[in-house]
Amino acid sequence: MTGTAESDPVKSASELDYPPFSIVLEDGRADGFSVELMRAALQAMNRDVTFKTGAWPVIKQELEKGWLDALPLVGRTPEREALFDFTIPYISLYGAVFVRDGKHDIANLQDLMGLSIGVLQGDNAEEFLHREGFTENIVATKTYEEAFLMLAGGEIDSIVAQRLVGLTLIDKLGLKNIETAIAPLTEFKQDFCFAVADGDKELLALLNEGLSLIIANGTYDHLREKWLGILDRKEDERVLTLQIATGATTLLALIVIGLFIYYHWREHYNLKFNEEKFRTLFENMAQGAFFQRVDGVLIDINSAGLKLLGVTYDQFIGKTSMDPQWRVIREDGTTIPGDQHPSMQALLTGKPVRGAIVGVYHSREKRTVWLNITAIPQFKPEQDRPYQVFVTMHDISKRKQTEETLKQQAIHDPLTGLYNRSELERRLEEEAQRSIRYNHELSLFMIDIDHFKQINDQYGHPTGDQVLRQLTSFIDRNVRKTDYAARYGGEEFVIVLPETPFPKALELAERLCRQIAGTPLSSLENGKTINLTISIGVATMPEHAKSWGDLLSTADTALYAAKRAGRNQVMSA
Ligand SMILES: Nc1nc2c(ncn2[C@@H]2O[C@H](COP(=O)(O)OP(=O)(O)OP(=O)(O)O)[C@@H](O)[C@H]2O)c(=O)[nH]1
Incomplete structure (x- = not known):
């Protein structure tokens, strides 16, 4: 999400005048069905959102530039697919053609040819009219409110807008001389979605999931009823009044029955619609x-x-x-x-x-x-x-997996794969505590390769590395499963032998020393054979040391005694 930390509020914006979906209240706050829906969807996912307000062309561009994270009300069109990523549609609506009362000669879109048509600048309706070949006579206004006032005042002949947007504005502005000429305008269907900046998959998933949650928990229905329910009913009332006014009073009974059936059908349809919408969302969730x-x-x-x-x-x-x-x-x-x-x-x-x-x-x-x-x-x-x-x-x-790899890297030496010094000390401390608590002996070898510098100098550093790895596998093969080795420094190794009394430890150290000296290292990259010897210092708790630190330094002192005594041998504390 455009430079935001995961817990930062999502930056969104409401357009000025697209009721009842996106509006600005008198105190400047954003409101409307889409705004509330986005807030609820994000709240369900534990995220806050802030809405600024602005004209549609402006906020659309701000999302394009990545200055905003998301917009709550964007009709999905082929043109916009290239600019944004869209959630699953949360409502699909049809447009309508609005005219002044009494203009009955408009039955289909082509009848608008030659008439002036008002639309909101940059709105889907404008894009739609262009697609349908209307290039002239389009009057693009800053807001739909302006277009409806122009229509009512006789300045333009018609308006193409979302049916619900038009009905809300007619109601809000108290316009008495406007009616729908084509509704629904089936060619102009809009799938309204939340849109996020192109490629912001993370926010897209969050919004889709949030939508699923609020559809599943009833919040969607509640908001739909709050913002669209009254309008739907108003439309029905308008139909009824119209029928009566045209003198068809004898049809009243039929209309009442019709409405009764219609309401039932609509309830069933809405339920089915919501269920279908939910299934689409549920099935398409990335999670x-x-x-x-x-x-x-x-x-x-x-x-x-x-x-x-x-x-x-x-x-x-x-x-x-x-x-x-x-x-x-x-x-x-x-x-x-x-x-x-x-x-x-x-x-x-x-x-x-x-x-x-x-x-x-x-x-x-x-x-x-x-x-x-x-x-x-x-x-x-x-x-x-x-x-x-x-x-x-x-x-x-x-x-x-990444965490696990990092954890392993933090405790192992990369060259030999043995525990590194800090992990050795951590484990040794625990081992020493156990040894004290249960009165078990704990032995430790400090091992150093003899004249390792000469190996490096003579054969090169890579061969020296190979020798270190071969010594590691030799140690691995020759100690018990419960013993463990660590690389303590450059060519210094430590072997920890829990529950091992001193005589046993000494015996094993002597054997290791002898075996190494008696097994020349071959299969080195340079084809050479190297005679390797090691020196070992041995110490055991509690005989020689009372703490893990003492145990290490005692074994270290013994190792240097072995070096001083001529190398290729074992010394103890
Ligand atoms: N190839 C290789 N060499 C290393 C590594 N770490 C340390 N060394 C080398 O190990 C050598 C240790 O040399 P010294 O401390 O002089 O000890 P030594 O030559 O083994 O002699 P003594 O211990 O006295 O028998 C140095 O040449 C280091 O560069 C490593 O990871 N790879």
């Missing part, structure tokens, strides 16, 4: 999502969810969190029991669970997929227990 009933039964999942979990629809639907197929783990690797899965927690507590990190075993790919889970409980009106939970899953496996 995996599923629904789970209060009794724990999994009832729906989208394609992204199936892909993430590596299961088929049939393997998922009807199962519960307790199903043995789920192997869900915490970050520390421990298993999360079914009744403690994030979705079950949300259902049991009635509170959202956000940002839970879990690992789920992916049966097809035979690996653990790491997910960031948000589980939002959903309530029916006036019920305090959720009836289901909506869960989204964001794949963070790549991030986890």
Whole structure:
């Protein structure tokens, strides 16, 4: 998102006058269906948003330039696909042609040829008219309000606008002499979406997911009713008044029946429309999502969810969190029991669970997929227990893998793959505490290659590196699984031997020393064979040292004694 940190509010803007979708209140604040919808969608995703206000051409350009992050009301058109990325449409509307009362000779778009047509400058309607071949007689105004006042005053002949926008303005301005000539104008259909700056996939996913959430939890319906419900009803009233005024009173009964049927049909249609819209959003979400009933039964999942979990629809639907197929783990690797899965927690507590990190075993790919889970409980009106939970899953496996690699790099020596000095000290401290607590002996070797400088000087540094790696694998092969080695410095190694008494440690050190001296290193890149010897200092807790620091320095002193005594030998404290 254009230079913003993830927690910064999203920068958006409302246009001045596109009621009821996007308007500016008297106190200068942005309002309207689309503005509220975007705020709710982002709120559902825990993000704030700020709205500035501005004329449509200005804010459109600001999004293009990346000065804004998103706009709440952008009709998706082929021209704009190149400039922005769009969410799934949250409402699809048809346009209408508005004329002054009594102008009945307009039945289709072509009848507007030769007439002056008002549109908002830069609006989809203007782009649409250009596409339809209207080049002359278009009067582009700064706002639709201006166009409607011109139409009412006889300055222009018609207006092409969204039907709902036109009806709202006629109502707001109290215009009595305007009516719709073509409504709906089927050729002019607009899919309204939120738009984000081109390529801002992250914000796009956030908005799409937020939209799904507010459609699923009823906020969308509430806002639609608040902003569009009255208008829809007003339109119906207008139809009714018109019929009566034309003297068709005998048809009143029929109209009432018609309206009754219409209302029922519309309710059914709206429900179906919302359901379809929700399904489109749900299916197209980039993130995996599923629904789970209060009794724990999994009832729906989208394609992204199936892909993430590596299961088929049939393997998922009807199962519960307790199903043995789920192997869900915490970050520390421990298993999360079914009744403690994030979705079950949300259902049991009635509170959202956000940002839970879990690992789920992916049966097809035979690996653990790491997910960031948000589980939002959903309530029916006036019920305090959720009836289901909506869960989204964001794949963070790549991030986890990077974290793991960084963690490994931080504790290992890159040349030999052994623990590095700081990790050795951390482990040794723990080991020493255990040894003191349980009264176990802990031995340590400090190993140094003899005359290593000469090897470097004679064969070159890369061969020296190879020698260090060969010594590492030699150590690996010759110590117990519970012992571990570390690279302490350039050609100095440490081996930690937990629960090993001094005589045993000494015996092993002697053997290592002898074996190294008796096994010339071959298979080096330069084809040479090198006779390597090492010196070892041995110390054991508690005989020679009371702490891990003492243990290291005692073994170090013993090592230098071995060097002074002629190298290729073992010395102890
Ligand atoms: N190839 C290689 N050489 C290293 C590395 N780290 C340290 N060295 C070399 O190890 C050598 C250590 O030399 P010295 O401390 O003089 O010890 P030495 O030659 O082994 O002699 P003694 O320890 O007294 O037997 C130096 O030449 C370092 O450059 C490494 O990662 N790779």
